[in-house]
Amino acid sequence: MQIIDDTEPAPPVRRQSTIEVHPLTVHIGAELRNVSLAEASRDGELFAELKALLLRYKVLFLRDQDITRAEHVALAERFGPLEDHPVAGSDPDHPGLVRIYKDLDSPAEHYENAYHCDATWREAPPMGCVLRCVETPEVGGDTIWVNMAEAYRRLPDDVKARIAGLRARHSIEASFGANMPLDLRLALHERFPDAEHPVVRTHPETGEQVLFVNAFTTHLTNFHTPERVRFGFDYTPGGSELLNYLIRQAAIPEYQVRWRWTKNSFAIWDNRSTQHYAVQDYWPAVRKMERAGVIGDKTF
Template identity: 65%
Template sequence: MRIEKLTNTIGAELTGVTLAEAVTNDDLFAAIRAELLAHKVLFLRDQDISRRDHVAFAERFGELEGHPVLGSDPEHPGLVRVYKDVNSPPDFFENSWHCDATWREKPPLGAVLRCVACPPVGGDTIWVNMAKAYADLPDHVKEVIATLKARHSIEWTFGGRMPEDKRHALKAQFPDAEHPVVRTHPETGEKILFVNSFTTHITDYHTAANVRYGQDHIPGAAHLLNYLTGRAAIPEYQVRWRWQPNSIAIWDNRCTQHYAVMDYPPCVRQMERAGIKGDKPY
C-alpha cells in the first residue's frame, strides 16, 4: 500500500490496495484505519468491488445504520443509495457544509462512499479538517466556546420540505440532539469544532458572562454560531476530490465536514454510502 498526501492539512490517496482484500486481511485493515486517523479522509480509485464487499469493509469499523429519509438498500442494510438523475430536484443537504447526522444522539463514526456513476466534469466533494478549524481559532473565542453546547435538528433540514404532519412525525422520531460545540475525538484526543448546517442554535449562551442586556442574547449567540460554522469554508483546511466510477472515499465523521458540489445538473450522479454508527460526543 502506498500513501500520497493530497494537502498539508487533510486527505491522502491510497494505491496498490483493494478494499475487498481488507475485508479479511487484519493487518491491511489496521493499516488503513491508522491512515484514516492520520489523514481524516482517504481516497482510492479503481475499486470495482461488490456491494457485499463494500458493506463488509465498512462493517469492520462498526455496525452500520441506514437513513430515515434516504432509506437503505433492501439487500444490504446500511448501504444508502444517493442517486441523482436529470429530473432530480436540488437538495440542500448536498451543497452545504455538514457533518453527517449530527441530529442523532450518537452521530456516525464515519462512512465509506463509492461512486457508481458521475458526470465527466463536476459533482466533486470537498472535505474539511475541523480539528484544524478549531486549533486556529483565536484564544478568546476558544475560551468562550469551551463549555458551550448546541442543538442539532433533522426537522429544520430534511424535514423542511415535508408537509407539516410528516415533519412533526420526523422530529418525534428523531428529537433534536444537543452536543458540545467543541468535542474531543475519542481516539486521537484532538479538539474539534463540532457545529455545522444541522446546528440550529447555541443552547447555553445566555449567561451573565455573555449577556449584559437582552439585546446581546440572540444576536450574540447567532453571530457566534455563524462565525463558527463559517470556518469550514476556509480553503487551507480543505481537500477536493474529483470522482470517477469506482472511486471511494472513507472519512472520519467525528472530525470532518463535507460539501457535495452541485454543479453537475442535469447530469447523472450515483453514489452508494455505508454509514458507520458512532458514539455520543463529549
Template identity: 60%
Template sequence: MKIRQITPAIGAEISEVHLGEVSRDPAQFAQVKDLLLKHRVLFFRNQDITRAEHVAFARCFGELETHPVAGSDPENPGLVRIYRSDNPHSNENTYHCDGLWRPNPSMGAVLRCVECPEIGGDTIWVNMVKAYEELPEDIKRVVDKLRAKAGIEHTFGATMAPEDRAKLGRDHPPAEHPVVRTHPETGEKILYVGAFSTHFVNYSTPENVRHGLDKVPGAALLLNYLVSRAGIPEYQVRWSWKPGDIAVWDNRSTQHYACNDYYPAPRKMERAGIVGDVPY
C-alpha cells in the same frame, strides 16, 4: 500500499490496495485505520468491489446505521443510495458532518461512486481539528463551554408536507452536543457545529450577555461564525470523482460538502455510514 498526501491539512490517496481484500485481512485494515486517523479522509481509485464487499469493509469499523429519509439497498441494509438524476435539489451541498442530529452521530462513512458527471459533482472535506486549533484564543474561551442543538427537521424535512415534517421531528428530536468535542481515539479537540446546528443551549449567562443585543443576535452571529470556519480553503481537500472511486472519512473530525453543480447530469453514489459514539 502506496500513500500520496494531497494537501498539508487533510486527505491522502491510497493505491495498490483492494478494499475487498482489506475487509478480509485484519492487518491491512489496521493499516488503513491508522492512515484514516492521520489523514482524516482517504481516497481509493479503481475499486472494483461488490456491494457486499463495500458493506463488509465498512463493517470493519463498526455497525452500520440506517437513515430515516434516504433509502437503503434492500439486499444490503445500511448501504444508502444517493442517486441524483432528475431533481436539481440537494441536501448535501452544505458543510456538515453526517448525523449530527443523532445522539450518537456517525463515526465515519465509506462512499463509492457508481456514476458521475464528466465534470462537476466534486466533494470537499474539511479538517475541523484545524478549524478549532486556529480559532482566536478569546473565542476558544467562550466556545469551550458551550453546547448546541442539532436537528433533522429543518434540513431533510424542509421539502416534506407539514405533517410528515412534524413526524420526522418527533421521531428524531434535536440532539445536544458539545460545540467542541474530543476525539475518542486521538484526544484532539474538534469544532463540532455545522449545517444541522440550530442554536446554543447554554449561551445566555451573565458572562456572555449584558443586553438583549448580546443574547439574541449575538449568539446567532457566533454560531454562524463557527459554522463558516468549514469554508476556509486552507483546511480543505477537494476530490473529483470517477466511477469506481471510494472515499473513507472520519466523520468525527471532518465535515464535507457535495457540490451540486452538475444538474441535469446523473450522479449516483452509495454510502455505508458507521454508527458512532456519544460526543463528549
C-alpha cells in the same frame, strides 16, 4: 524421555505493507494506491493499516476499486455496525448501504451542498463513512472535505475562551424535514428529537479537539447566561452571530481537500473530525453514490 524446548517462539510473520500513501494537502486527505478494498474487507491486518491511516489523514481516497456491494458493506462493518437513514433510501439487499442517486427528479430536501458532518441530529452521530462512486458526470460533482480539528486549532484564543463549555442543538426537522408537510415533519421530529452536542468535541481515539457545529446546527443552548448576556441584543443576534462565525470556519480553503470522482473511486472519512460538501454543479448530468455509514459514539 521428556524433551523440554525452552527456545523462544518464533515471532509471527507480518505481511509487508505495500500501500502507497500520497498526501493531497498539508492538513487533510491522502490518496492510497496499490491496495484492494476487497482484500481489506477480509484481512484484519490490512484493515488495521487503513484505520491507522484514516486517523492520521482523516479522509482516504482510492480509485479503480471494482468490488461488490457485499464487500463494500463488509469493509464498512469492520469499523462497526452500520446505520440506516430515515430519508435517503437503502439498497434492499444490503441494509445500511444508502443510495444517493441524484438527477433532475431528486427531491429538493436531498441537497448536500452545505458544509456538514453526517447526521449530527443523532444523539450518537456516525463514526465515519465509506462512499463509492457508481456513476459520475464527466465534469463536476466533486466533494470537499474539511479538517475541523485544524479549524479549532487555528481559532483565535479569545474565541476559544468564549466557546469553552458551550453546547448546541442539531436538527433533522429543520434540514431534511423542512420541505415535508407539517404532519410528516412533526412525525420526523418525534422520531428523531433534536440532539445536543458540545461546540468543541474531543475525538474519542486521537484526543484532538474538534469544532463540532455545521449545517444541522440550529442554535447554542447554554449561551444565555449573566456572564455572556448584558442585554437581549447580546443573546440575539449575539449568540447567532457567534454560531454563524463558527460554522463558516469550514469554508476556509486551508483546511480543505477536494476530490474529483471517477467510477469505482472511494472515499473513507472520519465523521468525528471532518465536514464535507458535495458540489452540485453538474445538472442535468446524473451522479450516483452508495454510502455505508458506521454507527458512532455519544459526544463529550
